[in-house]
Structures are given as structure tokens and as C-alpha cells.
Amino acid sequence: MPIDPLILSLFAPLFGAVAAFLFPRAAAVIGLLAVVSICAAVPALAREVLAAGAVSVALGGWAPPLGISLRADGLSVAMLSMTAAVGLLVSCGALDALRDARQRQYFWPLWLLLLTGMNGVYLSTDIFNLYVMIEVIALAAVGLTVLSGTREAVRAGLEYMYASILGALLFLMGVGFVYLQIGRLDFAGLIAAEPSGAMSAGLALMLVGLLLKSALFPLHFWLPDAHANATAPASALLSGLVVKAALYIFLRLITQMPMPDEVLITLIGALGAGAVIWGGVQALRAERLKLLVAWSTVVQIGLIFIAFARAGQGGLSESWKAAALLVLAHGVAKAGMFLAAGRIKDEVGHDIIRDLDRSPMRPTLAQFSFALAAISLIGLPPSLGFIGKWSLMEGAMAAGYWHWVAVTMIGTLMSVAYFSRVLAGFLRFDRVRAPVVEHQGWALADMAPLVLAVSAVSLGLLAAPILSFLELGYPFGATP
Numbered sequence: 001m002p003i004d005p006l007i008l009s010l011f012a013p014l015f016g017a018v019a020a021f022l023f024p025r026a027a028a029v030i031g032l033l034a035v036v037s038i039c040a041a042v043p044a045l046a047r048e049v050l051a052a053g054a055v056s057v058a059l060g061g062w063a064p065p066l067g068i069s070l071r072a073d074g075l076s077v078a079m080l081s082m083t084a085a086v087g088l089l090v091s092c093g094a095l096d097a098l099r100d101a102r103q104r105q106y107f108w109p110l111w112l113l114l115l116t117g118m119n120g121v122y123l124s125t126d127i128f129n130l131y132v133m134i135e136v137i138a139l140a141a142v143g144l145t146v147l148s149g150t151r152e153a154v155r156a157g158l159e160y161m162y163a164s165i166l167g168a169l170l171f172l173m174g175v176g177f178v179y180l181q182i183g184r185l186d187f188a189g190l191i192a193a194e195p196s197g198a199m200s201a202g203l204a205l206m207l208v209g210l211l212l213k214s215a216l217f218p219l220h221f222w223l224p225d226a227h228a229n230a231t232a233p234a235s236a237l238l239s240g241l242v243v244k245a246a247l248y249i250f251l252r253l254i255t256q257m258p259m260p261d262e263v264l265i266t267l268i269g270a271l272g273a274g275a276v277i278w279g280g281v282q283a284l285r286a287e288r289l290k291l292l293v294a295w296s297t298v299v300q301i302g303l304i305f306i307a308f309a310r311a312g313q314g315g316l317s318e319s320w321k322a323a324a325l326l327v328l329a330h331g332v333a334k335a336g337m338f339l340a341a342g343r344i345k346d347e348v349g350h351d352i353i354r355d356l357d358r359s360p361m362r363p364t365l366a367q368f369s370f371a372l373a374a375i376s377l378i379g380l381p382p383s384l385g386f387i388g389k390w391s392l393m394e395g396a397m398a399a400g401y402w403h404w405v406a407v408t409m410i411g412t413l414m415s416v417a418y419f420s421r422v423l424a425g426f427l428r429f430d431r432v433r434a435p436v437v438e439h440q441g442w443a444l445a446d447m448a449p450l451v452l453a454v455s456a457v458s459l460g461l462l463a464a465p466i467l468s469f470l471e472l473g474y475p476f477g478a479t480p
């Protein structure tokens with residue numbers, strides 16, 4: 001009897017994580033098999049969603065509100081697809097990039113545990129289950145952050161852990177407010193709930209917790225050091241995938257619960273604008289390549305929140321699509337960029353930006369991958385990042401919110417400036433004091449960032465079918 005792809009997507013990485021921990025010598029094989037099984041389950045799930053619009057399964061035969069139900073629609077399957085594809089390529093890159101035995105031993109169970117939490121977030125229809133899953137993600141993400149074992153990584157991991165604990169406590173308090181008010185925690189109950197002070201308080205607490213976990217300005221203090229000091233595969237997972245879970249929950253909650261007022265939407269957009277400006281300034285000042293890439297994540301997170309607020313309260317029914325496009329674009333491009341940055345650091349021996357053009361070693365494949373990923377993050381055509389930014393500005397202009405257009409353009413110019421600092425170093429040879437040596441041969445660690453970067457650019461050509469797929473199952477507005 002075939003296994004339901006919904007069940008497989010959740011339990012394959014969980015059992016894989018346990019097996020990888022118990023059998024460390026076979027951890028890489030177990031990890032790859034688990035990720036490949038997810039990559040096989042997601043297309044099957046996509047076919048079901050294309051046929052039925054949305055699919056769900058009640059675990060143990062117990063439906064909500066007493067039981068737990070898993071549900072997949074166009075948006076959740078798109079997020080599962082992005083997670084599986086990025087995860088497979090990062091896994092392949094990790095086979096070559098992680099050469100320390102201790103790092104290899106612990107990377108795979110932590111990564112599979114992280115994948116379990118990510119898939120659980122995208123399939124859950126219950127806010128308490130979402131709390132459980134974001135805690136699973138936080139546990140694994142902190143472990144991946146400190147995997148390199150350096151003092152800087154441990155310090156960053158502690159900051160990450162403190163932020164995650166605080167965010168989780170706020171989210172759990174919000175869950176408690178909701179349960180006291182309506183006596184159930186599933187999305188169907190949230191949609192049917194009447195607006196009240198308790199519901200508003202619960203929503204506010206959960207949103208603040210999610211903003212902390214997604215590192216929206218000014219709650220971003222933990223992100224740059226955590227992403228910059230982790231190993232390259234861990235950085236790719238943390239930046240490309242982990243922050244997307246909190247963003248996804250934010251999109252779900254703010255459209256499933258009683259409608260937020262215009263003040264809240266404006267505040268969210270203003271915080272996004274602050275992230276774009278402040279993150280851009282810090283990226284311009286960053287001395288290390290991975291730190292610059294980490295600060296650009298702060299910028300992109302701010303841009304996603306601006307996309308959500310682009311047309312105010314009245315435009316929420318369409319604004320989530322622009323935000324979702326930017327989430328997908330950032331996930332693919334940023335994972336590729338971090339892997340490329342890690343490859344550059346490994347071959348050159350450092351990631352000090354001002355000295356990149358002094359090195360006689362030129363890792364051309366990694367540099368090319370970095371440049372392609374930058375095209376999507378800057379928002380140049382034909383990349384998916386361009387389509388996401390265009391959708392943001394188009395909706396803002398149609399609604400008369402020209403200030404969001406201005407902030408987006410300023411952020412774009414700043415991203416051109418800080419990425420140009422790096423790209424200029426790739427092209428200069430006048431400060432090299434030795435014969436230039438190019439990277440010799442093809443390495444597995446070069447394949448993953450190159451494929452991700454090419455995908456980030458080429459996915460823009462598929463923006464129309466992606467948008468159509470996102471709408472399947474009416475992610476916002478229909479009862480699960």
C-alpha cells in the first residue's frame with residue numbers, strides 16, 4: 001500500500017534524523033535517502049493538489065478540533081518544493097564542503113530534524129502544532145549555528161537561542177489567549193472566531209514572536225552573526241530556509257485570524273522599510289563576505305514585509321502573493337549565495353572583501369554562482385526576484401502607496417552598491433602580486449551553488465505558472 005505523500009513528507013526526515021544519530025558512519029547516506037524521498041513525495045503531492053485544489057489527512061483518523069490534521073494547498077506545496085530542492089542541493093554540497101569528521105557526524109541528524117520542523121510548519125493546520133514545529137526548527141538551527149565550533153559561532157548560537165526562546169514564549173502565550181477565547185486552535189476555528197480583545201492580544205503576541213524569529217528590524221540582532229559564522233551548508237540552510245518558516249506562519253496567521261487594522265499593516269511595512277535601509281547600510285560597511293551576505297538577508301526580509309503591506313489592509317487578498325514570490329526567490333538565491341561564499345572562502349583562504357582581489361586564486365565557478373545569485377537578490381530581469389519586486393511595486397502604485405515604491409527603489413540601489421563591492425574584486429587583477437591561478441577542475445561543492453543560482457534567475461520565466469499554482473486550494477479564505 002503506497003504511503004501518503006503528506007505522511008512521508010513529515011515522518012521520513014524525522015525517522016532519518018533518529019537513524020542518522022544512531023548510525024553516524026552511515027549518516028550521509030541516510031540523510032541523502034531521506035531528502036531524496038521528500039523530493040519524490042513532493043511531486044506526487046503537487047499532482048494531488050493540481051487535481052483536487054487542496055488535500056488533507058487526519059492523523060489517526062481524528063479530525064480537528066480534537067485531532068491533528070495535515071493539509072496541503074498551492075502555497076504549502078510551493079514551500080515544500082523549495083525546501084526539498086534547496087535541501088537536496090545543500091546536502092550534495094555538504095558532502096564535499098564538510099571535511100571535519102565531527103561536523104559531518106552532527107550535521108545530518110540536525111539537518112533532518114530541521115527538515116522535519118520545516119515540513120511540519122507547511123502542513124500544519126493547528127497553531128499549537130506550529131509552536132511545536134518552530135521549537136523543533138529552533139533546536140536544530142542553533143545546533144547547526146555552533147557546528148563550526150569557533151568562539152564566534154558559539155557566541156552567535158547563544159544569541160540565536162535566547163532570541164528563539166523569547167520568540168517561542170511570546171508565541172505560546174498568544175496560543176493560550178486564543179484557546180481561552182474560542183476553545184480550539186485549528187485554522188477553521190480561527191477563521192470563524194469573532195473579533196475580541198483576547199483574540200487581538202493573542203494575535204499581537206504571536207506576531208511579535210514571529211517577527212523576532214524572522215529577524216525583522218529592529219529584532220534582527222541575532223541574525224547577522226549567526227548566519228555569518230556558521231559553516232557554509234548551515235548558513236545556506238539558516239538563511240535560505242529557516243527564516244522562511246516564521247514568514248510563512250506570519251502570512252497564514254495574519255490572514256486566518258480576525259482582520260488586522262490599517263495601523264498594524266502600516267507598522268509592519270515601516271519595520272520592513274527600516275530593515276531595508278539599516279540592513280543596506282550595514283552590508284555596505286561589512287568587511288567579511290559572509291557577513292555582507294547575512295546583512296543582505298535582513299534587507300530581503302524587510303522587503304518581504306513591505307510586499308505584504310504594499311497596498312494596506314484592503315490589498316491583503318493579493319499582497320500575500322507578492323510576498324510569497326519574494327520568499328521563494330530569496331530562499332533559492334540566498335542558499336546559492338551562501339554556498340558560493342563558503343566555496344570562495346575555502347579556496348581563497350579568507351573572506352575579507354577588500355583583499356579578495358589580491359588573491360592569485362580565482363574560484364571562477366563560485367564567483368560566477370555568486371554573481372548569478374546577486375542578480376536575483378538585486379531584482380534584475382529575468383529573475384524571480386525581479387518578478388517579486390515588480391509585483392510589489394505594481395500593487396503599491398495601483399493602491400497609491402508610492403512611499404513603498406520609493407523604499408524598494410532605494411533598497412535596490414543599495415543592493416547594487418554592496419554587491420558591486422564584491423563583484424568588483426572578482427574582476428580586478430591589478431593588485432595580484434603572483435600569477436593568477438584559477439580553480440582547477442569541477443568539484444561537487446561547486447555544483448550546488450551553481451544550480452541554485454541558475455535556478456534563481458531562470459525561475460522568473462515560470463512566474464505565471466508559479467502564481468497560478470500558489471492560488472490552488474485558496475490558501476487564504478477557505479476553511480482547511
